[in-house]
Amino acid sequence: MSLQLKINTDLKEAMKAKQEPLLSTLRLLKADIQYELTKNGAQELSDEQVIVLIKRGYVKRTDAIQMYEKANRNDLADKEKGEAEVLKSYLPPDVPEDQIIAAVEKFVIELGASGPKDIGKVMGKVMAEFKGANIDGSKVSAIVKSKLS
Template identity: 40%
Template sequence: MSLIEQIDKDYIAAYKAKDDVKKAVLRHLKTAIKNRMVDGGGEVTDEDVLDLVAKQIKQRKDAIEQYESAGRPELAEKEAVEIVALSGYMPPELSSEELEAAVEKAIAELGASSIKDMGKVMQAITAAHKGQFDGKVLSGLVRSRLS
C-alpha cells in the first residue's frame, strides 16, 4: 500500500471516529499532495509524500517556537499534537549513536578532513537516511567532527 493510499485510509478512519485534529491534519496533507501533483504535472511518489510530511512537521515545530515565545502554550500544545499525528508517516528517527556512526562512515568514505567538506558529508548522509534525523542536529554533529 502506498503512502497516499494509507493517508486516504487514515483520513476516512479519522472522519468516522470524529477525530477532528487528525482529520484536519490529514486534510491539510492531502491538499499539499494534490498541490504537488498539479505543480509537478504527474504522479507523486512516496518519497515526495515524505518530503511533504517532513516540511509540515518542520512548519509546526517553527510555529511551536513562535507560540511559546508569544506566551501561547495552548496553541503550542495543539501544534505538538499535530506533529504526533504526522510523525506516524515518517520513517523511524535514527538514535544519536546511529547518527554519529553514519557521520563517521560518511567522513571516512569521502575522506573529508575540513569544514569545506561539510556539504558533501551532509549530502551523503541525507541520501542514505532521508527523513530519519533532524537537520540541525546533523549539521552540528558534522561541524564538530570536521573542525
Template identity: 40%
Template sequence: MSIQGRIESDYIQAYKAKDTVRLAVLRHLKTAAKNREIEVLRPLTDDELLDLISRQVKQRKDSIEQYEKHGRADLAAVELAEMDVLVEYMPKPLSEAELAATIDRLVAETGASGPKDMGRVMQALTLGYKGRYDGKMASEAVRSKLSS
C-alpha cells in the same frame, strides 16, 4: 502500502471516528499533496510525499517554538497534537548514537577531510537516510567531526 494509501485509509477512519484533529491534519496534508501533484503534473512518489510531510512537521515545530516564546501554550498544544499525527507517517528517526555512527561511516566513505567537504557528507546522509534525522543536529555533528 504506500504512504498515500495509508493517508487515505487513515483519513476515512478519522472521519468515521470523528477524530477532528487527525481529520484536519490529514485533510490539510491531502490538499498539500494534491497541490504539489498539480505543480509537477504527475502523482507524487513516496519520497516526495515524505518531503512534504517533513516540511509540515518543520512548520509545526517552528510554530510551537514561536507560540511558546510568546506565552501561547494553548496554541502550542494544538500544533503539538497536529505534529504528532504527522510524525506517524515519517520513518523511524535515527538516535543520536546511530546518527554519529552513520556520520563517522560516511566521512570515511566519502574521504572527507575538512569543513570544505561538509556538503559531500550531508548529501550522502540525505541520500541514505532522508527524513530520519534532524538537519540542524546532523549539520552540527558533521561540522564538529570535520573540524576536529
C-alpha cells in the same frame, strides 16, 4: 498499500469517528498532496514524494511551536504539537544517533576531511546515505561540526 492511500483511508476513518485534531491535520495533508498532484499532472505520488510533503508540514509545525512558546501562546502551541504528532506518525522512524555518528566517521575518513572547509562535503554524503529516512539535518550538522572542529 501506498502512503497516499493510507492517508485517505485514515482520513475517512477520522471523519466517521469525528477525531478532530487528526481530521484537520489529515485534511491539510490531503490538500498538500492534491496541490502536488495538480502541479505535476500526476495521478498518484510516490511514497518518497508524500514523505517530503509530510516532512515539510512537520517542520512548519515545529517552527510554529517554537514561535508560539516564545510568545506565551501555549494554547496554539499545544494545537501545533498535536498536528506535529499526527504527521510524525506517518514518517519513517528517526535514524538513531549512533548510526549518524558511524556514517559521519566513515565519510570523514573516506573523504579525508580535516577541517571546517569539508563540512559541506561530509554533510552531503551523510544526507545521501540516509535519503528517504527520517533524519534531522541540524543534528547531522552538529555531529559533523563536532568531528571536524
